[in-house]
Amino acid sequence: MPDIVVIGGGAAGLMAGITAAEQGASVVVLERMKEPGKKMMITGKGRCNITNACPISEFVPNLPGNGKFLFSALQQFTNEDLLRFFQERGLETVTERGGRVFPASGKAKDVIAVLTKALQKAGGRLVTGVQATGFVWKPGKISGVRYRSVENDGRREGQDFRSLTRGKLKLGAEHTLDADAVIVCTGGASYPGTGSDGNFVPALTNLGLALEPLLPALVPLEPEEGFTEELEGLSLKNVEATVLADGKPVAKEFGELQFIRGGIAGPICLTMSRKVARLQHFNQCELELSIDLKPALSEEKLDARIMRDIQEFSKSTLAEIVRKLLPGPLVAPVLDAAFLDGKKPVSQVSKEERAELIKAVKHFTIPLIGTRPLSEAIVTAGGVALKEIDPRTMKAKRLAGLYFAGEVMDVDGYTGGFNLQAAFSSGYVAGISAAKNILKR
Numbered sequence: 172m173p174d175i176v177v178i179g180g181g182a183a184g185l186m187a188g189i190t191a192a193e194q195g196a197s198v199v200v201l202e203r204m205k206e207p208g209k210k211m212m213i214t215g216k217g218r219c220n221i222t223n224a225c226p227i228s229e230f231v232p233n234l235p236g237n238g239k240f241l242f243s244a245l246q247q248f249t250n251e252d253l254l255r256f257f258q259e260r261g262l263e264t265v266t267e268r269g270g271r272v273f274p275a276s277g278k279a280k281d282v283i284a285v286l287t288k289a290l291q292k293a294g295g296r297l298v299t300g301v302q303a304t305g306f307v308w309k310p311g312k313i314s315g316v317r318y319r320s321v322e323n324d325g326r327r328e329g330q331d332f333r334s335l336t337r338g339k340l341k342l343g344a345e346h347t348l349d350a351d352a353v354i355v356c357t358g359g360a361s362y363p364g365t366g367s368d369g370n371f372v373p374a375l376t377n378l379g380l381a382l383e384p385l386l387p388a389l390v391p392l393e394p395e396e397g398f399t400e401e402l403e404g405l406s407l408k409n410v411e412a413t414v415l416a417d418g419k420p421v422a423k424e425f426g427e428l429q430f431i432r433g434g435i436a437g438p439i440c441l442t443m444s445r446k447v448a449r450l451q452h453f454n455q456c457e458l459e460l461s462i463d464l465k466p467a468l469s470e471e472k473l474d475a476r477i478m479r480d481i482q483e484f485s486k487s488t489l490a491e492i493v494r495k496l497l498p499g500p501l502v503a504p505v506l507d508a509a510f511l512d513g514k515k516p517v518s519q520v521s522k523e524e525r526a527e528l529i530k531a532v533k534h535f536t537i538p539l540i541g542t543r544p545l546s547e548a549i550v551t552a553g554g555v556a557l558k559e560i561d562p563r564t565m566k567a568k569r570l571a572g573l574y575f576a577g578e579v580m581d582v583d584g585y586t587g588g589f590n591l592q593a594a595f596s597s598g599y600v601a602g603i604s605a606a607k608n609i610l611k612r
C-alpha cells in the first residue's frame with residue numbers, strides 16, 4: 172500500500188508526487204490518459220510557458236481568480252525556486268516578452284520528461300491509463316481511492332499496476348487502492364481531450380465538499396449571430412474595448428483583439444472573459460462589447476481629421492473617407508451602425524451625420540451572448556471551494572488525509588505562465604505537507 176496516491180499526472184500532480192517522494196513517502200501518481208501532462212503539451216503553443224519571471228509579489232494580481240489564496244504557496248515555492256528546480260535537472264530556460272519563461276528547447280515535452288524523470292528518481296511511480304472514480308473513506312477520513320483501468324491503455328500499465336494491487340486489476344472493473352493520503356490534482360474542465368474534463372467532480376461532491384460552478388476563464392467572447400461574420404479574420408491593434416452589462420461598463424482593456432469564427436479572441440477579450448462568463452452565469456443581464464476603434468483621438472480630434480479628409484478628397488464617397496480611417500472589413504459595419512449610406516458624396520454629409528459616424532467609430536458595439544464554451548477555455552474558473560482548503564498546506568479542512576493542488580481548486584490566472592506556476596506551487600506544498608504529515612506519525 173502506498174503512503175500517498177496522487178490523482179492526475181499534470182503539472183500539479185507530477186510536482187506533488189515528486190516533492191512527496193523526495194520527502195521519503197511511497198507515492199503512486201494515477202493518470203487516466205496514456206501519457207502524463209497532455210495539457211502541458213499544448214501550453215504556450217506547444218512550447219510550455221512554465222512560469223513568469225516577474226517578482227513573485229506580482230503573481231497574486233495576475234491570478235484574478237482568488238490569487239490571494241495562493242500567497243503562502245507562492246512564497247513556499249516561488250518562480251525562482253521552480254526555475255532552479257528545472258535548471259538543477261538539466262532544463263535550460265529562456266525568458267521572452269512579458270516575462271514569459273519557456274524551455275530553451277522550445278519543446279513542452281522536455282518539461283514533462285524532466286518531471287517524470289524526477290518522480291521516478293525520487294522513487295515515485297506513475298501509472299497511466301488508470302482513472303480514479305472515487306474515494307475509500309469514512310466520515311472525517313480518506314483512506315484510499317477507487318479506480319478503474321481505462322480501456323486498452325490500462326493493459327500496458329496494468330502489468331505494472333497489477334503487482335501493486337496484488338493481481339486485482341481487471342480492465343474496466345472498479346478496484347480500490349488504500350493509502351494514508353490522497354492528493355487530488357485532476358485539473359479543470361477545459362480542452363477535455365487532454366484528460367481534464369471534470370470527470371472527478373461527482374466524486375468530490377459525494378464527499379460533501381463545496382464546489383464553485385466550473386466556468387470558462389481566458390476564452391473568446393461569443394457575439395450574437397449575424398454581427399461579426401463579415402469581420403472573421405480581422406485583427407485590431409491599439410483599440411479599447413469595454414464590456415457593458417445592461418448598458419453599464421464593467422470591464423475595460425486596451426490592446427489587441429481578433430475576430431474569429433463564432434467569437435472575438437485576442438488578449439484583451441481573453442482578459443475580460445472571466446467577468447463576462449460570471450455575468451452570463453450568475454446575472455441575467457444584457458451583455459455588449461463596445462470597441463473604441465480610435466482611442467488615441469478624442470471625438471473633436473476625430474471630427475477634425477474627418478473634415479480634413481473631406482476637404483482634401485471632396486469628390487469621394489463617404490465609404491472612401493471611412494476607408495482612410497479604418498481597415499476595409501470595418502467600413503460597411505461601421506456605416507451600418509451609424510445608419511449612413513456609404514455611397515453618399517462626402518460633399519453632402521451633414522454635421523449630424525459626421526457625429527453619428529464618430530459615435531460608431533468610438534463606440535462600435537457588438538451584442539454578446541457571453542463567452543465561448545468551457546471546453547474552449549484556456550483555464551477553468553471555479554472548482555473546489557477555497558473555504559474547504561488550508562492555504563498553508565493545501566489540506567482539506569474537514570477530512571483527514573485529503574489534499575488538493577492545481578486547477579481543480581477555485582483559482583485561475585491570466586496568460587503568461589501564472590496558471591502553471593500556481594499548479595507547481597500548490598503541488599509542491601501539497602506533496603510536502605502530505606508526506607510530512609504521514610512520516611511524522
Ligand SMILES: Cc1cc2nc3c(=O)[nH]c(=O)nc-3n(C[C@H](O)[C@H](O)[C@H](O)COP(=O)(O)OP(=O)(O)OC[C@H]3O[C@@H](n4cnc5c(N)ncnc54)[C@H](O)[C@@H]3O)c2cc1C
Nearest residue numbers: 179181182183203215220303358366367577578588590591
Ligand atoms: C490551450 C492552453 C494553453 C495554455 N497555456 C498556458 C500557458 O502558456 N501558461 C500557463 O501557465 N498556463 C497555460 N495553460 C493553463 C495550464 O495548462 C493549466 O492551468 C495547468 O495545466 C493546470 O495544471 P493541473 O495539474 O492543475 O491540471 P492539468 O494539467 O489539467 O492536469 C490534470 C491531469 O489529471 C488527469 N485526470 C483528470 N481526471 C482524472 C482521474 N479521474 N483519474 C486520473 N487522472 C485524472 C488529467 O488527464 C490530467 O492529465 C494553458 C491551457 C490551455 C488549455
